[in-house]
Amino acid sequence: MKPPLCIDLYCGLGGWTEGFLAEGYDVIGFDVESLVYGDQKYPAQLVLQDVLTLSGRQFKNAECIVCSPPCQAYSYRAMPWKRAKAL
Secondary structure (H helix, E strand, O other): OOOOEEEEEOOOOOHHHHHHHHOOOEEEEEEOOOOEEOOEEOOOEEEEOOHHHOOHHHHOOOOEEEEOOOOHHHHHHHOOOHHHHHO
């Protein structure tokens, strides 16, 4: 029996991926760059492709699709403080 497939969009270093691999999933991650942090790198198959160019047809066999778009550069704008909203 083939393990279920998970697609991890905006995969980064693989936070979601680690959990799905631990549960027996095959995982394919998509990101615009390959990240390395110390000796850590993405732990599964990595596809370097902008998610804006993907088609849903690519994932017809996926059991699960997860995504965590980067928000660090934008999250400060959601803060209630006047100073942050002015940035």
